[in-house]
Amino acid sequence: MDWINILIQGGLLGGFYALFAIGLSMSFGIMRLVNIAHGDLIVLAAYVAMVVIQGTGLSPFASLIIVVPVMFVLGYALQRGLLNQTLSGGLLPPLLVTFGISIIIQNGLLQIFGAYDHRLQEGSIETESLKFLGSLDIGVYPLLVFAVAVLAIAGLQLLFYQTRLGRAFRAVSDDADTAELMGIDNRKLYALALGIAMIFTAIAGVLFGIRTIFAPSAGPIRLILAFEAVIVGGLGSMWGTLIGGMVLGIAQAVGAALNPTWQILAGHLAFLAILIVRPSGLFPRTTD
Amino acid sequence: MTLLRTRNLSAFYGDFQALFSINVTVEEGETVAIIGANGAGKTTFLRSVAGAIGTAPEMVLFDGHPIGGKTPHEIVRLGIAMVPEGRRLFPSLSVEENLLLGTHSERTGPWNLKRVYELFPRLFDLRQLPAPALSGGQQQMAAVGRGLMSNPRLLLCDELSLGLAPVIIRDIYQCLAAITAEGTTVVLVEQDINRALDASARFYCFQEGRLALTAPTKDFDRDAITAAYFGL
Numbered sequence: 001m002d003w004i005n006i007l008i009q010g011g012l013l014g015g016f017y018a019l020f021a022i023g024l025s026m027s028f029g030i031m032r033l034v035n036i037a038h039g040d041l042i043v044l045a046a047y048v049a050m051v052v053i054q055g056t057g058l059s060p061f062a063s064l065i066i067v068v069p070v071m072f073v074l075g076y077a078l079q080r081g082l083l084n085q086t087l088s089g090g091l092l093p094p095l096l097v098t099f100g101i102s103i104i105i106q107n108g109l110l111q112i113f114g115a116y117d118h119r120l121q122e123g124s125i126e127t128e129s130l131k132f133l134g135s136l137d138i139g140v141y142p143l144l145v146f147a148v149a150v151l152a153i154a155g156l157q158l159l160f161y162q163t164r165l166g167r168a169f170r171a172v173s174d175d176a177d178t179a180e181l182m183g184i185d186n187r188k189l190y191a192l193a194l195g196i197a198m199i200f201t202a203i204a205g206v207l208f209g210i211r212t213i214f215a216p217s218a219g220p221i222r223l224i225l226a227f228e229a230v231i232v233g234g235l236g237s238m239w240g241t242l243i244g245g246m247v248l249g250i251a252q253a254v255g256a257a258l259n260p261t262w263q264i265l266a267g268h269l270a271f272l273a274i275l276i277v278r279p280s281g282l283f284p285r286t287t288d
Numbered sequence: 289m290t291l292l293r294t295r296n297l298s299a300f301y302g303d304f305q306a307l308f309s310i311n312v313t314v315e316e317g318e319t320v321a322i323i324g325a326n327g328a329g330k331t332t333f334l335r336s337v338a339g340a341i342g343t344a345p346e347m348v349l350f351d352g353h354p355i356g357g358k359t360p361h362e363i364v365r366l367g368i369a370m371v372p373e374g375r376r377l378f379p380s381l382s383v384e385e386n387l388l389l390g391t392h393s394e395r396t397g398p399w400n401l402k403r404v405y406e407l408f409p410r411l412f413d414l415r416q417l418p419a420p421a422l423s424g425g426q427q428q429m430a431a432v433g434r435g436l437m438s439n440p441r442l443l444l445c446d447e448l449s450l451g452l453a454p455v456i457i458r459d460i461y462q463c464l465a466a467i468t469a470e471g472t473t474v475v476l477v478e479q480d481i482n483r484a485l486d487a488s489a490r491f492y493c494f495q496e497g498r499l500a501l502t503a504p505t506k507d508f509d510r511d512a513i514t515a516a517y518f519g520l
Contacts, residue, residue, distance in 0.1 A: 181364065182389045183361050
């Protein structure tokens, strides 16, 4: 029963990693943008939530009403004003520019908020748990995060496969030049894509801030986890990203059960093992 | 009335000049063919008109207005649709989704899904399939249909016959008659001279980026075309 418990905890943790990864997966899938600043944007969202909570007295969950639109606008403006300029020059310019954004966010946060650890307080839901079959103990909060990840991915699938906007996203992902010839304004579409990706970044940031302490330097480790989830799942596949997150989460949980210091290492080893066996991930969709 | 006019149209790929002072005029409602050997600049001409290659504004006039240098998505909205060489359907979209992509021009007119399926009945049965599952001829029909869905005033067709069996080419060119019957103006780029001349009222022959010959197709002189085509 202990092992079943470990697998379940690990799987639920994977929902968290999938939430981290959704924005990254979207911006890579649609505009081939490798966003090095993604982890820092997650942390930035947590800080924005903190400011909103301090200013308005809202709870962290309720603060999303403000944090989500703020991050959407930030994403839209970032793509429209800056990242679109980098897309025609090959792979390197967007990498360098997002790397720069990452440094700016980290140091900006350090300047304004200092190097202190912060946390968002959501109250008793953080520690409540449900008992199943006598000995299975499942935390309400990890379950909620996992459910949010599943709903987020299901919502995105609906967007991609059932709407006109989603059709345009897929067409641009296939062949941006031809999409432009069909009347799609790629630059506007890319801006919308990063805006939508940042909605999920905002949600991930707030849920992250409730779960653990965060500081200005917390971004890069979230970025690595997000990258690993996307790559394990296979580029371009949203459900693959969820599975990828769960693989990492389970590997970490198993590692931690064997020896508490092995938790992070076990996740990275699982990632490397999958990279060796299936270099394009478990469910690859994007071909280039 | 003149729908499309290029004035001293020149186009470059980096330092390489692909078109030299091309003057082409297309009247509303007519079908014009552009022929020429490989590398003559035919596709470059279409891509310049469609906005995929930047030009000076006054080099391309559409309905009397300068459109050179506008982006492709702006030009589609004005009513110029492109059926690109090699079809270029979106592989992860179904046939019907590919057709619906044409509606992003946000233009209204005679063409909609129903009319396209009437024109190409086979596409109706295949509409749920992913585009790469279709045969070459069916893909070409879908590509033409996608162009029509944007309800263009001017349809640019790049190498409709490329890689297709003669019987399929004949089918597609028969459908072209139904398209022009709606009043749509068509510019055809073809390497298949006979096919192009049969379908058009006038032709332009390009050679190494320059205009070598232009004439109505009904009184063309085959030797003159051969000379212009090969630069003999």
